[in-house]
Amino acid sequence: MRLVTWNVNSVRTRIDRVIGFLERSNTDVLAIQETKCRVDQFPYAPFEEAGYEVAVTGLNQWNGVALISRVGIENVRTQFEGQPAFAKPDQEPVVEPRAIGATCGGIDVWSLYVPNGRSITDPHYAYKLSFLTALAEQGRSRLADDPSADIALVGDWNVAPQDHDVWDIELFQDNLYVTDGERRALQSVVDAGFAEVTREHEPDQYTFWEYQQLRFPRNEGMRIDFQHFSPSLAGRVAHASIDRDERKGKGASDHVPVIVDIED
DNA sequence: ATGACATACAATGTATGA
Numbered sequence: 001m002r003l004v005t006w007n008v009n010s011v012r013t014r015i016d017r018v019i020g021f022l023e024r025s026n027t028d029v030l031a032i033q034e035t036k037c038r039v040d041q042f043p044y045a046p047f048e049e050a051g052y053e054v055a056v057t058g059l060n061q062w063n064g065v066a067l068i069s070r071v072g073i074e075n076v077r078t079q080f081e082g083q084p085a086f087a088k089p090d091q092e093p094v095v096e097p098r099a100i101g102a103t104c105g106g107i108d109v110w111s112l113y114v115p116n117g118r119s120i121t122d123p124h125y126a127y128k129l130s131f132l133t134a135l136a137e138q139g140r141s142r143l144a145d146d147p148s149a150d151i152a153l154v155g156d157w158n159v160a161p162q163d164h165d166v167w168d169i170e171l172f173q174d175n176l177y178v179t180d181g182e183r184r185a186l187q188s189v190v191d192a193g194f195a196e197v198t199r200e201h202e203p204d205q206y207t208f209w210e211y212q213q214l215r216f217p218r219n220e221g222m223r224i225d226f227q228h229f230s231p232s233l234a235g236r237v238a239h240a241s242i243d244r245d246e247r248k249g250k251g252a253s254d255h256v257p258v259i260v261d262i263e264d
Numbered sequence: 265a266t267g268a269c270a271t272a273c274a275a276t277g278t279a280t281g282a
Contacts, residue, residue: 009281010271034281036271105270116281158282177282193273200277210282219266220271222282248266 001028001071001105002145003261005154005225006246007113007208007255011035011066012043015255019046021246021257030106033112033156035064042066046150046254057097064097065113065155071105080140082134098131107233107262112155117176125176128158132185140192143230151230153194156255159186159222160194164204165223167215177222194228198258201240208255209247214245225258236263 004027010013022030035042035058042056051070057078058064059115067073076113078100082188085093101110112135117128135153142149160177164170172178190196215221231238239261 013271034271118281209266212282214266214268216265217267224282245266248281250267254270 001107001264002026002259003031003107003109003119003152003154003157003227003262004257004259005031005033005111005227006066007033007156007225007253007259009034009255010251011064012037012041014251015043015046016095016224017246017251017253019050019154021243022047022050022052022068025243025257025259027106027259028069029109029139031066031109031154032066032068033064033111033113035066036061039062047210053103053125055100057100059094059097063113065100065111067100067102067104067109069104069109073159073218074103076100076102081138084104084127086098086115086124091187094113099135106150106237108149108151110151110153110155112115112153112157114156116158117182117258119176120179125181129185132159133188136185136188136192139189139194141231143193148232150233151194152227152233153229154227154258156225157179157186157261159183160222160224161186161222162223165206167206167220177224189228193231195231195234196226197234197237197242197243197260199231201237202242205242207242207258211254225255227258227260237261238263
């Protein structure tokens with residue numbers, strides 16, 4: 001089975017590129033992030049015409065995640081247990097649409113969009129850490145209940161775990177994406193039993209390049225999109241790759257697909 | 265060329281992102 005995660009930066013603007021990728025990539029399950037639309041605005045028809053089923057969550061123009069599957073999509077959950085809410089000043093806390101899970105081809109697949117954090121002093125930074133640690137806690141609990149569970153936590157993690165995951169670590173020193181706090185929070189997911197499975201097959205590839213300042217042609221990017229698998233599922237990984245070509249040309253997302261092939 | 269921010273919503277600018 002081929003499982004792909006991709007921050008598409010608006011599914012409505014990018015629909016032709018997303019369908020084109022699906023049709024040539026032999027993808028079975030596609031987890032997308034930053035769909036940037038409400039559920040009622042989601043372009044279901046092109047996916048269904050291509051032979052896929054769709055599960056979506058989205059409240060407004062921000063965030064939004066979805067699962068696209070041609071191997072079934074059951075037991076859909078639009079947030080994970082313990083997923084933190086965020087409260088804007090003088091407003092009720094909202095559990096933002098940043099996680100959707102479903103059973104696809106026997107695997108519990110989660111499409112995740114970890115909060116960016118904005119800056120280290122912003123309330124969104126603490127929100128980012130709590131999102132990651134709550135996810136780790138929930139994952140740990142799931143594996144305690146069933147150590148052989150097949151669970152895939154995939155998406156845009158907005159953390160660069162290693163120094164070479166950004167193009168110039170000097171420039172990023174003590175900046176968002178590379179702080180000890182963010183790296184520890186992401187590591188808590190790994191420590192809960194979820195190994196990152198793409199790096200060993202693609203050791204030196206970014207997944208994101210800013211639109212500005214010729215970042216892509218200069219290959220000044222970041223590696224922030226990952227797939228974390230439970231132990232039994234990690235043992236079935238045959239290969240992984242990053243489709244750098246998807247960043248090329250007019251109308252590209254700023255992220256590219258991160259692809260994992262899983263043995264049956 | 266792989267190429268010089270982009271998106272949504274509202275409005276002719278604002279919020280957000282990485």
